[in-house]
Amino acid sequence: VKKAAKPLGADLKAKLKEVFGYGxxxxxxxxxxxxxxxxxxxxxxxxxxxxxxxxYQLPALVLPGTAIVISPLIALMKNQVDQLxxxxxxxxxxxxxxxxxxxxKVKRDVIxxxxxxxxxxxxxxxxxxxxxxxxxxxxxxxxxDEAHCISEWGHDFRPEYRRIRGIIDNIGMNVPIIALTAxxxxxxxxxxxxxxxxxxASVFKSSFNRTxxxxxxxxxxxxxxxxxxxxxxxxxxxxxxxxxxxxKVEEIAExxxxxxxxxxxxxxxxxxxxxxxxxxxxxxxxxxxxxxxxAFGMGIDKPDVRFVIHYDTPKSIEGYYQETGRAGRxxxxxxxxxxxxxxxxxxxxxxxxxxxxxxxxxxxLLLQEMANYADSAVCRRKQLLHYFGEVYEKDCGFCDNCxxxxxxxxxxxxxxxxxxxxxxxxxxxxxxxLTTVLTGMKNPHVESYGxxxxxxxxxxxxxxxxxxxxxxxQCMIASFLEKDIENFGVVKMAEKGEAFLLEPxxxxxxxxxxxxxxxxxxxx
Ligand code: ADP
Ligand code: ZN
Numbered sequence: 001v002k003k004a005a006k007p008l009g010a011d012l013k014a015k016l017k018e019v020f021g022y023g024x025x026x027x028x029x030x031x032x033x034x035x036x037x038x039x040x041x042x043x044x045x046x047x048x049x050x051x052x053x054x055x056y057q058l059p060a061l062v063l064p065g066t067a068i069v070i071s072p073l074i075a076l077m078k079n080q081v082d083q084l085x086x087x088x089x090x091x092x093x094x095x096x097x098x099x100x101x102x103x104x105k106v107k108r109d110v111i112x113x114x115x116x117x118x119x120x121x122x123x124x125x126x127x128x129x130x131x132x133x134x135x136x137x138x139x140x141x142x143x144x145d146e147a148h149c150i151s152e153w154g155h156d157f158r159p160e161y162r163r164i165r166g167i168i169d170n171i172g173m174n175v176p177i178i179a180l181t182a183x184x185x186x187x188x189x190x191x192x193x194x195x196x197x198x199x200x201a202s203v204f205k206s207s208f209n210r211t212x213x214x215x216x217x218x219x220x221x222x223x224x225x226x227x228x229x230x231x232x233x234x235x236x237x238x239x240x241x242x243x244x245x246x247x248k249v250e251e252i253a254e255x256x257x258x259x260x261x262x263x264x265x266x267x268x269x270x271x272x273x274x275x276x277x278x279x280x281x282x283x284x285x286x287x288x289x290x291x292x293x294x295a296f297g298m299g300i301d302k303p304d305v306r307f308v309i310h311y312d313t314p315k316s317i318e319g320y321y322q323e324t325g326r327a328g329r330x331x332x333x334x335x336x337x338x339x340x341x342x343x344x345x346x347x348x349x350x351x352x353x354x355x356x357x358x359x360x361x362x363x364x365l366l367l368q369e370m371a372n373y374a375d376s377a378v379c380r381r382k383q384l385l386h387y388f389g390e391v392y393e394k395d396c397g398f399c400d401n402c403x404x405x406x407x408x409x410x411x412x413x414x415x416x417x418x419x420x421x422x423x424x425x426x427x428x429x430x431x432x433x434l435t436t437v438l439t440g441m442k443n444p445h446v447e448s449y450g451x452x453x454x455x456x457x458x459x460x461x462x463x464x465x466x467x468x469x470x471x472x473x474q475c476m477i478a479s480f481l482e483k484d485i486e487n488f489g490v491v492k493m494a495e496k497g498e499a500f501l502l503e504p505x506x507x508x509x510x511x512x513x514x515x516x517x518x519x520x521x522x523x524x
Contacts, residue, residue, distance in 0.1 A: 219515035
């Protein structure tokens, strides 16, 4: 393997203009690009639509040799390669859709040094012939797109992604890696860095806050009526309605159509022509609303989507956030409305029953986080950003929970008890155990640790487990407690929590939603 030499004083901005036609870098793009060019491992965590692709495309152009881009979706690869070719860049794909002759031509071009970016599906990368040929090539660096696929703790785990590091080592490529993702909780971030052995990487994490998006959760109640009313209220503006099943997609698209909304369905069960046609109709504004399964949206760049509706409760906050992120790309307001019911959560849990155990447990956890999000009356933005590891101090004022606050209560004494429970159980347990101890429930697990003899045991007995759940979750959002990312499910003290225990102060928490009650009140 020949190692690529560094470029001399590449004028990045000129290149940006010349090839892509853009006048400015966005956010941290330039620093990231510089870092890759200097040959450092780089880890980029940036929301969808922020411009991740450029972070490896531009370095690939200025560095000698070919950049390998690993990407999980063949359709997306094709899009990017077409786009790059249109810009006059020699980018090619290597995946299972190529004929032998086509594959041979790609290999020749790469070895001759003509190709600047080679997009490879992870399953192609593991093939012997791919390995052989890559050993003969000059590789500038390896970019790993959708890097969260590496982690079992994420929402889109792909086992073959975990083999990438080994393959890079086998090829004997001593080249820098740039890993990119739009969704990663702190735990997933850690997992990615460990798996890729890039603890040394420079991490570029942009804020995930999308200030122009309004978040709203409503209970699933007369949902069809509510949907029609909402969509009609948007007066022909573009929107996406996500449903869980193909059948539901068809049904809802039809429902909207008979209500004079220009709506079309999109799901993987439609034939490719219809799918393409419906997608184009949406992009060209011949239809206003696309009703879709989550198959829709990846790689679609429509700036003026004004609303995203989740007709069914999504499977994870990661998915939810990515899907809502398709609204308001142009910076104007976007409304994100989710219909929530615990029945959906139960239904989704049943879908998981045939999965391997770890995957099933993890899916369950992601679902639980989703339910917690829906039930909580804490500022939605605060919750979402906290989920992705960001601290957002104030309430946002631009979500349903901020606009219509639930009853608040003085939480000083509850916080004190919750923190004491964590402390007295030596920061080694999860939320379930802690709420059991606080409420003084009998349980063999608690007894086997002797936790029924702790001072804090049963001190919170006048409230139920869901109440304490909510308190502990709010303690985490308020940074009194934190998840132990090394030890799954364990809740630890945070600095702010230690300080609070030394000198407790008044703090207000919100009562969780009780959607049944809210629906009843509305009906009266
Ligand atoms: P991501 O991969 O982060 O979702 P993309 O790389 O697809 O985002 O970029 C989103 C959009 O932003 C694309 O249309 C891209 O062409 C555009 N874009 C990226 N960087 C810039 C820039 N510096 N100036 C203008 N547009 C940009
Ligand atoms: Zn808010």
